[in-house]
Amino acid sequence: MTARRRPGYAPAGPVPPGRGPGGGPGMSRRGFLQAALVGAGAVAIGGALAGCATGADGSGRTTVRIWDLFSGADGANMQTMQAAAMKANPDVSIQSVTLAWGSAYYTKLAMASSGGRPPEAAVMHMSRLAGYAPGGLLEPYDLDKLAEVGIRKENFAPAVWERATYQGELYALPLDTHPFISFYNPKIAKQAGLLGSDGKLVSLDGVDTFLDAGREMAKVTGKTGMAFGYLLDTAQAWRLFWGLYGQTGAGYELVPGKAAQLDEKAATEVIELMQSILDGKVVPANQDYAGAIASFTTGRSGLILSGEWELPAFKAAIPDVGGMPLPTLLGTPANYADSHSFVLPKQAHPDPARRDATYRVLANLLSQGSLTWASAGHIPAYQPVLSKPEYQKLTPQRDYAHAGEIVVLDPAVWFAGAGSDFQARMCDAMSASLQGKAKAKSAVDGMLREMDRLLKTPNPA
């Protein structure tokens, strides 16, 4: 990256004396144009040269390129972890590339892989694995090599490991589980009489208990009891829906080429429940993602249904913010979640030295970095960390860690997953009903229509 930018800095080149770039207001039009031309040329050449970088950088260290999609506190934590991993492996230089989260990230990753020159490792949501592993865009992990660097199957929850495997091969190295949970403001909960003797929120299981709690908190805040932002968001409504659908215990079958099998009765029940929560009193009927966060952090609501990755933002505003899994509203405890993992995009000409360094770095990030990673809210997938006293000291992380055991993941079908068109379409189909402008049934019909359409689409991978 730096190599590519450097030539652009200074407009080097034939600039008339006394009118150099440092000359401030004295720069002439001609000087500017010359400099711009030279700069552009240099960038072009620099770009071309950057393309043929070798396995080691100038200092003789092996370069490992890692793509990720972490911003905010996650991004800062990942930088810290990578810096520590480099310290532990002085012969390795990690080149981190952070790209914006969302569908475009996966477009870039797929393009880089199909071009044969992807990074050595990349972060991927496990929910996207079904669209990547079968298409040959990823390289499976060598389990013996992983064992050499200290990473074994026993280190992970069996369900998570299972989800990271495809046809008996491990394609993703799980980093965390990040569930969609509830955070609460203890001060507001206390005034609403909802705090137990242990200072934690009482159980909100059951629809009536949950709605009552919302109304009580609304009395305290004078606005709404809880917050949930979903308008124009391409994932939020789906996260809540799919988690609650999991709580009904109903099954589903999404097999390409066949019609979608979804328990329509259960799905309608879930949408109706969501409608009764979004009644304008318990939760505003028309909140968007940023609006919900603003409402919770400014005390205009006492509880928020949100991904745990927002914890750093909440902690900054409410230092004693509490957390717990999604309350069990419909029978079976279940909690929507996804996982970040490291994958090895398939390279046309893999460099063994780099591959070797990649294994060492990733092992370090998991075994040594997981605690840092947990500080931003995520539940580490590397189990040995969970029992460490340092992790047990993290609040509210330890209070919702068991959400990781009742996880509902996205359907394992090629078009689903984080940042997918599928999630966006599902959210879109629910939007009118959740705003109270349509019946619950019409949302379910819309979702089934979209599922059928996508199931009919040929798998491009």
Add this chain to the structure above:
Amino acid sequence: MTVSSTPAVGQAADRPGRHAGPAPRPAADGVRTRRGVRDRSGYLFVLPFVIAGGLFLAWPIVSGLWMSLTNRSLTGLGSEFIGFDNYVEAFKDPQVWQTLWQTLLFTILSTIPLVLVGLVMALLVHTGLPGQWLWRTSFFASYLLPSAVVASVFVWIFQPDIGLANTLLDKVGLGPVGWLTDKGVAMLSIAMVTVWWTVGFNFLLYLAALQGIPGTLYEAATIDGAGGWRRLFSITLPQLGKVTGIILVLQILASLKVFDQVYLMTAGGPNGSTRPILEYVYDTGFTNYRLGYASAISYVFFAIILVLTLLRLLPSRKGR
């Protein structure tokens, strides 16, 4: 030399002189002897554009057409020739027709006000409001903003809970409007934002055209006793006919290729009601990785635009 030959002299002496050429020789034989040099230098000048155009325009058109006949995927897998299957699928795909209709709807909703508002603004400024430069600048300024800035500003203004628009409505006792979240309103909001954003360009074209109308016309009309309205309808508007035609064509083409503000403000929602066809192409090709099918939809869209353009050309040819 006679007057009539002057342009030729000017050309011959001028053109080679621009790049290299020794001092211009007597014009008459200059034309003849330098023709060879001039022709070759012409090719040289055109060459960069031919290369760039070939690489970035002609070749993508050809390769896109080929791609539309394959099941090419972004992941680089499976690129077999499948004939017209993609086109058959596109014609049967309700999403293609829905997004196409929404693109046309946006074109209608945006083009009409963009032309009318631009015209009215230009007329008002041209009638001689004091502080011309201020009006010109403020009407044109929004056009200079990048689409991402416009989108994020208006996403906040239209924010359902705490946005400026709903706060103001609330102050005068009107209920909240789902500017970007209500199926019936979202497209109108986007059209409105687009008008605010780009009307300055049409305004400028109209203003330039107004300034080009000879003052003598107005003078003569005034002497004949025509009032202000009469002059507007009988002189100004007819004189603006040509520029209106240009603005219309530019505007229709710009509106048909709408993508950025929609993608940034609603991503096609709510419930797909603002998704233009180009976003469907993007979603199909880049989010769902089906490049072949996405290309086929693009070519269907291209064909429709081509037909529309030709239809527009027919009567205007006859008119001449």
